Amino acid sequence: MSDPVPAPFLPLSVPNVGGNEGRYVEDCLSSGWLSAAGEYVGRFEAAVCELTGARHAVACASGTAALHVALLTAGVGPGDSVIVPTVTFIASANAVRYCGAEPVLIGCDDRLGLDPDALEDYLERAWDASSRRVVDTATGRLVKAMMPVHVFGDPCDMERLLAIARRHELAVVEDATESIGSTYTVGSLAGRATGTLGLSGALSFNGNKIITTGGGGMLVTDDDDVAWRARYLFHQAKDDPVRYVHGAVGFNYAMSNVTAAIGVAQMEQLQGFIETKRRNRARYSEGLAGVPGLTFVGPPGGTDPNCWFYSVLVEPAEFGMDRESLMTRLAEAGIQTRPLWLPIHMQPPYAGCTVVGPERAVWYWERVLNLPCSSSLRPDDVDRVVGAIRSLARR
Template identity: 40%
Template sequence: MPALREVLESGWVAPAGPAIAAFEAAVGAATGFPHVLATASGTAALHLAYRVLDIAPGDEVWAPGFTFVATVAPAVQMGAVPRFLDVAPESWTLDPDLLRRELRAAAQRGRLPRAVVAVDIYGQATELDAILAACDRWGVPVVSDSAEGLGATLRGRHAGRGARLAAFSFNGNKIVTAGGGGALAADDPVLLARARHLAAHAKDPAPHYQHSVTGHAYGMSSVLAAVGLAQVAALQERVVARRAIFARYVAGLADLPGLAFMPEPDWGRASRWLTAVLVDPARFGTDREALRQALDAAGIESRPVWKPLPQQPVFADAPSAGGAVAAGLYVGGLCLPSGTGMTMDEQDRVITVIRAACRA
């Protein structure tokens, strides 16, 4: 990889150097954000977003319950109180109608959230326009957790565009990876400049080490940036490949009773980072866990969809609204092998095992 070799030969391996600026520019070009900060992880990007929004102990941060723990973990570690909202069945992302009702009720109580986090799921953009409209009425900022949304679009623009801040992930399992790392993006240069300051230990301008606030070691290394730079260039090819994998699963399995695929609303175009299915045991003849075990016995890895955060022990006492949709998705949902490098023979083997597991 020429970019990686160039970094190693140059000696720029720390969180500094031209490779990082080039990577940030590439992410900006791919997502449409004018200001991008490369970070050590997607979780670090979310933590910085909460820092620059001045989340304080006792503040409420609202998010869909159907997501990975990293969506809210940094805010909780800052002392915020999470409140979980259900997702919409047509998208598996935050339900805007429920959000509107909950914001109205919160305004009447005099306790609006400090931030609402919209989350892209399995390569599908959330309905950000409706979420922004609901939050703008009450002056509540929106953060987009787009860790799973790279390459997805919403009404022709990239996932996350329009949010106050958007966080992306380049972890090893993502559609584009640097082997790790993340990015924080925004339209507001002031917010990004503050995040950049915090990501570099919040060092004050001085010839010596001086700090008015504490920061973090959240910068991405030049080595990871070089790897990511080559990967971002292939983003659209990866999206085409993942969507083709999804379409092949549909062609091979759609006739089975009791098996349904993650829907794609007409307002968005998913990257299909992961292909997820719902198993109705009454019609399919066996449940999601039995199907997972059948795949595992054949040497094929699959995983249940996200266990809703309100069901996690750490959030047992957290307030929530709704939750039946997310709970149903967890009971029946399974993520199938979806890697860009899958061969047709490998995918055929997955399809064959699933068809054999159907007892309808």
């Protein structure tokens, strides 16, 4: 008897590059247009405008670069503060620090987005009616902007967040790095895409996103000045490219033509990826229904999300083990899963920041587990993960 064949490794999320990526990259190589001046950059930007309805899309090196420059163009600078959810990837907070500003960290609601109740409470206390400004009482810093994050592709409660921002005269920069293709279906935002609702929004095309260029980002905005200034800053703030005159401290944040060529090919496939992800989310949800101590996190009502990531909540007493143990046992079965990020207020660089209502964020951080979600995931892969989880659950 030979040894049983081990089940193949099932990764959390891998790129899906089965379209025109190779052909378009080859086109760049044979044309000699490798840098940002090539035509694929404009084609990629046009495709993102068409998808999102944004007036401008400006390509750049990463989602982090897009967030950094989005904040600068919103007027954020040294001495300021920016509202950031504590449930997010660290790049959201880092972008604030790059501007010399400090994040004010707010807890999450049950869709893992910026909690409007905690935010409203904080702003009521920090609002100075006479100067019509928000001043963080702990630090004396002026709160200039807020950065809602559409966590795992699920649109956050922008209708309320936008109303709160308007009342407190805050600029809104959306971290839509995970949510390209996600829209709202009801209310005043029906039909609108995440990333296009505030002053500007940031998209990411890093390796684990629903579409990827290996690394890349885009700033989307309807504001002509923001778009112009972002492009200027992404490209070293060149006033005279021949005589090397630079009117500001810019950045080497441009996207190359080769990167954009991959992006154009990925955009051609995005709708197909979203459909697969929706089907797989539904299959997971059905397959895991009724498992004691396990809740599959459903899409938020009133939205049509891109279904980038799939999360479950593990309640240790009822499930029979905690999230960490489940992650370890699934890894032993060749299935890669990941927890929620350590909340930002618990990250060493941000330990001293103002934090408001973080309890629910900590509760989710202890329980969330993200399941394999590649757009190339097959129904039998989903069934394998479901079977493995069911076999580990307390009966």
